[in-house]
Amino acid sequence: MKLTNNLQNVLTYLRKKLKQFPAKARHMGEYLRTHFQWKWLLLGIIGIFLFGLLCAFGFLLAVHQGSFGKLPSSEELSHIQHHEASEIYSADGLLLGKYFIQERTNITYEQLSKNVTDALVATEDARFFEHNGIDYKSLFRVFFKTILMQDASSGGGSTITQQLAKNLYPREAYGIFALLVSKVKEAIIANRLEEMYSKEEILTLYFNTVPFGDHSFGIETAAERFFNKKPIELNVAEAAVLVGMLKANYTYNPRLFPEKSQERRNVVLSQMEKYGYLESSVKDSLQQLPIELDYQYQTHNEGLATYFREHLRQELQQQVASLQKEDGTPYNLYTDGLKIYTTIDSRAQTMAEKAMSSHMEELQKLFFQHWKNRTPWGKDESFVWKLAQQSPRYQQLQKQGLKEKQIREVFEQPVKTTIFTWQGEEEKEISPLDSVKHHLHFLHAGVLAMDPKSGAVKVWIGGINHKYFKYDHVNTQTKRQVGSTFKPIVYAAALENGISPCQYFSNELVSYAEYDDWTPKNSDGNYEGKYSLTGALTKSVNTVSVKLILENGIDNTIQFARKLGIESDIEPVPSIALGAANISLYEMVNAYSVFANLGYQVKPHYLLRIEDKHGKVLKNFRPATSPQKVVSTQTAQLITEMLKSVVDSGTAASLRSRYGLRNDIAGKTGTTQSHADGWFMGYTPHLVMGVWVGSDYPNIHFRSIKLGQGATMALPIWGKFMQQLNKDESLKAVSRARFKRPSGEVLRLLDCPAFKDNAPFMANFFESLFGPRKKEPNVKQAKKKRKRNQRRRKSHPRIKFRKRR
Incomplete structure (x- = not known):
């Protein structure tokens, strides 16, 4: 009706203007009316219209035939593939990373x-369940309101299915026809999708492909990142926040712009109320609530077992x-959504990382105090420049x-730099050279734990922070002097x-x-x-x-170490x-597991199986050989x-006095030359754990044995x-395990004094027959002790009081 009135106004205006033309012009008009056949004008208009239709049809046919880029076939659409992250799981089912x-x-x-589905349909495509991929009502609305009347608030015309087509097949550049070509292609693909998939399947495909903020793709990743929930657990307000981001995932990112995100969420809630998905009272109450995020963003440098995941990644690629x-x-590790199951125990890994961080923070503080304003590497600045x-x-x-001198100048200029501290990342304005220093x-650490009976690796900590220090101190290529932890191997040989x-x-x-x-x-x-x-x-005596x-033979000892799995x-x-x-x-750790496993050697392993995204097992990983008896x-x-x-x-x-551990534990400390490396190898019946601590560079260390051992x-x-392990009831089978009681022969072989002094031969002989002599009392010392006690009694008020009573 409004359009008809507008046309009448236009005609009235034109008639008015024609009356004002000069007479000569009016005569010309009469001449044209007399001599020009109106039917030809009508035919011309019809011809132009038909030509336009023909051009439009030709254009559609050209797009359909692939002149502007190949369209996906029905077969291709039936096997839609999009990149999907592969996931790494612990033995107890926790997602370690991707x-x-x-x-x-x-x-x-x-x-x-x-x-989630209600919010999407209400906001993006209210007639989603009624059309076949193209909403013609929306197209007419866009044509008249948005294009002719320039009303930007009228909304878009793309359906959810067309948006899905856009997500699956991103737009390409076609010059001035880019938008038109893209829209036609999306409409054709949308129509094909509707023929092949149900509405529920289309919604699922849409939510799996749509990009959200912070480089997250798909509703599963977005729900976990912003709310630490599974998609099915999202409430109405949370669903509205995520759906609201789809309009502009940066502008409406709730982490970056909470106020804008809240405004957009409220628009989504209003749409849900408008189309009957929410009651008005519920909408009003939800719109008053602030957005509460539980943001969980895990990069490759964060989360559990970061060093293990990187080590595993390199092996998994092959x-x-x-x-x-x-x-x-072939499968692709980064795009095919594989499920990788490992032997890592997330509970033990968490405890070990917590123990490592707690101790290393204390030790680092002590290290800084120990060196104060001095540099551990001395005055040799060339050492720092080489690094x-x-x-x-x-x-x-x-x-x-740039030349060496120019680079040096750059390295000495202060810039804003993020550095690692045990209190968290810190931004400072320092030179790159000072950052290196x-x-x-x-100091760094390496921790590895495995089950000595199965060889399953339970804990893998390669360093103190994977973002700043990439070097993995567990990797077999990382070798350091082992100190006294090698002595049990010498004694066993x-x-x-x-x-x-x-x-x-x-x-x-000697x-x-x-x-x-050598002495x-x-x-x-x-x-x-x-x-x-x-x-x-027990006392770690070097001379002995x-x-x-030397008595047993150096070569015999090396051959024995090879039996235990040491290949270095x-x-x-x-x-x-x-x-x-x-x-x-x-x-x-592999070598010590032989002692814990009563002489049987098992190869360490950390991969259990690889599955495809549907749960089909692609490969099982089992130890290549059964346990071998290598030691009696x-x-x-x-x-x-x-x-x-x-x-x-x-x-x-x-371990007994300070940490109060009452478990069955066997272990050995180790300290290397100049205190460059500190070791502890310990095991219980079901767990062998090795710990190394030191600098990446042996010339950086404590200066005293007390601190560096x-x-x-x-x-x-x-x-x-172990303190944490003892508190976890779910791991009591490990923490409360007891070593098998030694045989009578073993006890007999050990039945001798640990130490003998340099007493004469006959004294030792009689001692071996009748036992150690009772020590003669020292009269002088006893007298001194009595006098000291008397003085204490006199000076102590409580003792005096008791005496009076």
Whole structure:
């Protein structure tokens, strides 16, 4: 009606203007009316209209035939594929992380909340369940209101199905016809989709493909990121927030612009009320609520087991490439939505990471105090500059053609830099060179735990922070001197070769001329008496360990280490008895598992299986070989009893005294030259855990044995971890396990004093027959003690009071 009135007004205006024309013009009009045939004008108009239709038809036909880019066939649409992140799971079913190009996880319609679908339909396509992919009413509205009347508030004309087509097949550039071509292509694809899929399937495809804010794709990822929920758990307000983001996922991002996001959410709620999905009172109450996010954004550098996930990624790329789909093409780790199941225990991993962070923060504070304003690497600035040359920043400047001097100037200019601290990331204005120095101060850690019976890796911590320090200290390629943690291997080799646990070795300081007058020393500076094997291992006596390896044979010891799974190069010198060899933490944990497993060796493994996105098992990973007997049960039990003594009364006694652990524990501390590396290898019947702590560079370390020893640097992580393990009832099978009772023969072999002094031969002989002599009382000392006690009684008021009474 409004349009008819507008046309009448136009005609009236034209008639008025014609009356004002000069007479000559009116005569010309009469001439035209007389001599011009109106029917030809009508035919011309019809011809132009038909020509337009023909052009439009030709244009549609050209688009349909692929002249502006190939359209997807029905077969292609029936197998819609879009990138989907592969997921890594722990043995207890927790999602550890993802590998992706676009972070996306697909879901089914049943996993969608009705709140989400209602919000989408009400906001984007109210007649979604009525049309076949193209809403002609909306098209007419857009043509007249948006195009002719320039009313921007009238809304768009694309249906949900057309938007899905746009998501699946992004628009391309076609010059001035770009928008028109894209719209036609989307309409054709939408119509095909409607013919092939139900409305529920189209909604599911839409929610799996649509991009949300913060580089999240699909409703599953968005729901987890912004609200830490599954899509089916979203309430009405949360669903409205996510659907509201679809209009402009940056502008209406609730994390970045909460006020704008809330306004857009309220628009969605109003639409839901308008189309009958919400009652007016409910809408009003929801619009008053603020947006409450539970933001969970996990990058490759965050979450549990970051170093393990990166190590696994490199191996999986080869494993996945060897697996083929039904069409013969290989799987892609980043796009095919694979499910990777591992042996990592998320509970133990969480406890270990917490223990590591807690101790390393304390240790780092102590390290800073220890060095105060001095640099641990000394005054050699060339050392720092060499490290700076390895940085990505240096290499980028070098590619730009800058010379060494120019790069140095850049590195000395202060810039805003984010640095790592144990209190969190900190932004400072410092030079890149100072940033290198700052991060060079940090001590690092490696932690690995496995089940000695199955070989399943339960905990993998490669460092203190994967974002700032990529180097993995668990990896088999990472080797450090192992210190005294190698001694149990030396002792086990000797026992296997027939040396008795009760054979005594002198603690005397000896120089070995055949090895360049090398003189191994004890950390406590004591060289008196003789030790049995148990006593020497308990107190970690260096002099005895060297004498033992020389008596048993250095080559025999190295061959025995190979049996335990140590493949690193070991130089045939006696200093390996003190841990001079460079061996990985991975290998050391593997070796100790043989003792815990009564002489049987199992290969460590961490992959269980790979499934496709539908749950079909593509590959199972089982240990290549069954457990092999490499050490006698008797030797394994003897070593375990000796290492229990280390925990009960030796260098690892703080596990009992400081951490209050009453578990069955066997273990050994280790400290290397100049205190560069601190180690602790400990095990219970069902868990072997190794801990290494130190700097990436051996020249950076504590200056005293008290601070730099393994009992101070590494053992606390083990102790704090076990404290948490003991509190978790779900892991009591591990924490409360007891070692198998040693055989009578093992107990008999160990039945001897740990230490003998340098008393005359006859005194030792009679002692062996009748037991140790009762110590004669020292009269002078007893008299002094009585006088001291008397003085204390007189000076102490409470004692005086008791005496008076």
